[in-house]
Amino acid sequence: DGGITQSPKYLFRKEGQNVTLSCEQNLNHDAMYWYRQDPGQGLRLIYYSQIVNDFQKGDIAEGYSVSREKKESFPLTVTSAQKNPTAFYLCASSMQGANSPLHFGNGTRLTVT
Amino acid sequence: GENVEQHPSTLSVQEGDSAVIKCTYSDSASNYFPWYKQELGKRPQLIIDIRSNVGEKKDQRIAVTLNKTAKHFSLHITETQPEDSAVYFCAASDAGNMLTFGGGTRLMVKP
Numbered sequence: 272d273g274g275i276t277q278s279p280k281y282l283f284r285k286e287g288q289n290v291t292l293s294c295e296q297n298l299n300h301d302a303m304y305w306y307r308q309d310p311g312q313g314l315r316l317i318y319y320s321q322i323v324n325d326f327q328k329g330d331i332a333e334g335y336s337v338s339r340e341k342k343e344s345f346p347l348t349v350t351s352a353q354k355n356p357t358a359f360y361l362c363a364s365s366m367q368g369a370n371s372p373l374h375f376g377n378g379t380r381l382t383v384t
Numbered sequence: 385g386e387n388v389e390q391h392p393s394t395l396s397v398q399e400g401d402s403a404v405i406k407c408t409y410s411d412s413a414s415n416y417f418p419w420y421k422q423e424l425g426k427r428p429q430l431i432i433d434i435r436s437n438v439g440e441k442k443d444q445r446i447a448v449t450l451n452k453t454a455k456h457f458s459l460h461i462t463e464t465q466p467e468d469s470a471v472y473f474c475a476a477s478d479a480g481n482m483l484t485f486g487g488g489t490r491l492m493v494k495p
Contacts, residue, residue, distance in 0.1 A: 302481070311393070313473060313485035314428070330385075361427070370416035370435060371481060375427040 274298040277362050277376035284356075284383050292347045292379045294362035300374070301367040303345035307331060308359040308378075317360075320345055321367065349381065356383045386411040388476050390486025397464050398494050405489045407474035408456045416477040417450060417457045422488075423470045431472075432459070464493045 275296040284290045296303065302321045306314040316329030320339040334353025339345055345364075349356045361378045365371040387410040397403050407417075418433035434441045434448045434457065441448050445464075450457040461468055474486040 306485075311487070313388075313390070313487045315485075316482070319482070365481070370433075370477060372418060372430045372433065373420075373428075373483065375429070377427050 275362060275364055275374055275376040277360075277379050279379060280377065282379055282381045284381070286383055287351045288383075289348055289350050290356075290381065290383075292349070292360055292362075292381070294345045294347065294376060295343055296345075296364045296374075296376075297343065298364055298374060299342075300364035301342070302365045302371070303339070304363045304365075304373065305329075305335070305337065305345070305347045306361045306363065308361055314361065317347065349383075356381060386414060386476055386478060386482075386484040388474060388484045388486040390474050390489055392489060393487065394490045394492070396492045396494060399464060399466060401464055403461045403464050403468070403491055403493075405459045405472055405474070405491070406456060407458070407476075407486050408454075409476040409484075410455065411476070411478060412452075412455065414476040414478050416481075417448070418475050418477070418483070419448060419459050420473045420475070421470045422473065428473060461491075464491075466493050466495050469493045 278293045304319040305317040315331050318337040320326035336348045362376040363373040390407045415436040420428035421431045422428040445462045447460040471488045473488050475483040477483045
């Protein structure tokens with residue numbers, strides 16, 4: 272189902288620790304994205320990757336890092352430098368080319384205390 | 385960069401009534417406008433989209449209109465049902481396929 276899997280669904284970490292969120296897709300999509308969703312706000316782009324071994328910063332990349340070593344995988348690391356990391360994180364993928372719909376994963380809710 | 389504003393932030397309607405959500409965008413080069421529905425605790429899912437060479441598109445009870453001159457587009461839901469209750473997001477995409485999302489509208493359909 273879905274073709275794009277995020278794990279875990281819920282994640283709890285202590286302040287000062289790095290944490291990595293997993294995103295895997297079997298849709299053969301070239302492009303992958305990470306969004307952050309906060310209550311009452313839209314989806315804000317953290318990082319995106321349009322091809323393996325290449326990625327670009329989105330609007331709110333500070334305190335985050337990514338890698339794209341495989342087409343199927345696009346993990347996101349939330350570092351201790353991210354000042355307000357508690358949020359709902361959504362991974363998405365799309366075909367290459369303009370105007371391709373995004374397919375979202377089910378999200379990971381990260382709580383940092 | 386692109387800026388997308390969405391109104392209202394919350395909308396409550398009676399079952400059977402129509403609901404309209406409006407979005408404005410700033411970049412005249414934007415050419416793709418999808419709408420996503422996110423039910424509580426679930427992933428956003430594409431419900432309808434429109435491209436800049438089309439003024440209106442319908443899919444059963446859902447329609448989207450686009451006014452390129454005024455740079456706004458709207459989602460229309462007719463004969464609303466309780467299962468339409470969700471958060472709806474509009475978005476605008478430039479030629480590079482980067483989407484900018486609106487802030488979302490929480491639609492509540494009261495039975």
